Amino acid sequence: MANDPTDRAIVTSINDIAHSFGKQTIAEFVEDANTLALLQSFGVDFAQGFHISEPEAEPPAVAALLYPLGLVRRH
Secondary structure: OOOOHHHHHHHHHHHHHHHHOOOOOEEOOOOOHHHHHHHHHHOOOEEOOOOOOOOOOOOHHHHHHHHHHOOOOOO
C-alpha cells in the first residue's frame, strides 16, 4: 500500500465512508510496521495481520458457544 496510490485512495475512501456512517473500521493483512503506520495516519480504528500477531487457535469455549449458532464450522 505504501507504494500504490490507488490502494491508499481505496483504503482512505472506505474508512471515510464508514466513519461518516458512525462505523468503525478494521484493516486486515497488516504485515509490516509501515503499513500499520499508514493505516493509523488514515484513522483506521483496528488492524489485524501477521505484523500484529501470528494466527492463534480458537479457544474451545468460543467454539462451543458459536458452533450451535452456525458461526463456526467443524472440519
